[in-house]
Amino acid sequence: MVKEIERTELEPTSTENRPAEFHESKEELHSLFRTMSLIRRFEDTGWEMYTRAKIGGYFHTNHGEEATVVGTICPLRPQDWIVSFYREHGHIIARGTDPKYVMAELFGREHGVAHGRGGSMHLFDYSRHFLGGYGIVAGQMPLAIGVGWSSKYRGQDEITLLLTGEGAMANGASHEALNMIGLYHLPVITVVVNNLYGMGTTVHESAANPEIWKRGEMYGMHGAQVDGMDVMAVRRTMQDAMKRASNGQPSLIEAMTYRYRGHSVADAARYRSTEEVQSWRQQDPIERFYRQLSKADLITEEERNAIDESVEKQVNAAVEFADSDEHPDPNGLFDHLYVDPPAGVSL
């Protein structure tokens, strides 16, 4: 018999007072801060464009999860691969794809990253080894076995970052993927972005043992849990996992975070309290990073304002580009379905 689990507010476990240690240059830190701010701005504007019907379909934002995005993706090297899921606008931007091509995709235009065929859930940039966003929960996970295997097979020093949500960890595909990644000692780092809710279902309602990072051991991986609202903590955990991956040890990282908005634009998130959302907003990853940097005299208010202004400009330019970009030609409906199909045959 299934009893409904009594819900309590899911409060953040803060590492706010952890002294931030910075080994990075000021420029590098500012770049991380800027990328987080850019993603926030991009999502704000994207949401607005959605409500103005410039964007259709589903629309899942990274609001509140910016530290998990930037902390895991920015340390990667150009040769490393990323396999992501459907909440991936920030992921592709953090990887360096120009936001104007991302926005154009959301607008369904020809010069979008998937030429208007993919949309919000299916962003892609092969040149940056960003192997896509996927719309079936956990369905992207088995792909990472093959990407990791391929690096090893080709004898290349490449790491694969597999991003997934905690909801996917209840699906069978996650088990097959993690078991095989562990079994073959593949250079794959699996990051579970645990935002506590799979749509409206809490992790306590979907996981027999909600401490997902502990599954690492069972798959022969290094398991770690990290405060996903602290970009530097995520970054350190990721850098450690990268060292392990290069030595043939995969990792399973659980990054504790929170999405400020509903599951998608269509979700008003009535299943959680205002107090709960507020308690997480107080841990806002961008504000926290700013406080850390500020305390260490690594950023001034003027510098922050300049960054904010510059990302606003960049996102506005992205919207302008997307809005004026051409729609795909309906005559190209069947383009890309097959590579070199045989002539004169019904496909």
Next chain:
Amino acid sequence: MPVITMREALHDALREEMIRDQNVFLLGEEIGRFGGSYKVTEGLIDEFGPERVLSTPIAESGIMGMATGAAMTGLRPVAEIMTINFIMVGMDQLVNNAAKIPYMFGGEARTPLVVRTPSGAAHQLTAQHSQSLEVWFAYVPGMYVVAPSTPADAKGLLKSSIRNDNPILFVENLVMYNEKGEVPEGDHVVPIGKADIKREGGDLSIITYSRMVHMALEAADVLAEEGISVEVVDLRSLRPLDVETMIASVKKTNRALVLHEGWYKYGAGAEVAAQIQEHAFDYLDHPVVRISGQEVPMPYSTVLERAAQPRMEDVVERARFMLGRK
């Protein structure tokens, strides 16, 4: 021409393509030391090592997802799914990933992979091990579904499939591995998407594929003795579907009978019949006839199992009727 079995033809195709291209590797359950459930990969692990002949856990999502990820990053995986009956537990990887990735990413990615798997029914293997599910995959834009009927076609089509840049379900038949046939020597390649006239005739076209090609040929022999000339069209692939060849045949014979192992409704015969009425309606002297497996899960009893499968006698009888003979 040397005469070899279907098993040897498939084995040789794999081996030759592995020698030809370092990026070709095999993966699947029991394909290494065990030699494959139907022994197609026997010996390959000794020649190519466990990295190129990878025995995997029992994990169909893992296998087909792994193949897709490897294909996206430059390799040419050939996965073996032990039988088509097990494909459903990993079907999402083939349908939602492998088949859609090239299109949904606007042509920025490719998934050149082959999934080999035996289909069909026999040997009292019963409900969960006796199915012909290939039409499900032929329904999916982005997939190719290839299904050879002879060792020569098996070798030539498998080699083409491995060199092809699209995701391909390569359907073998579980009772045909010991069937023998002539196979041309050297680099024998058969293009994908071209049906083959296995027997020429003027009175009736039997349109079929895989094991049923042989039942059609047997029926054609019987009917020939009665003066009925049957043309046997072997589709060789369900997608691409070589409409041109089958329509040309129907326009010549004016009668079409579709024969396949799978279930009747929504089966391959339904699609073939629809194509014929679209493209050759005015040429038909008789409605298109479909002969298929019976619409039940495969029963165990030998008597019931036989009753659930297409029978040569039925093909002969329906053909006679179509020509107005008793």
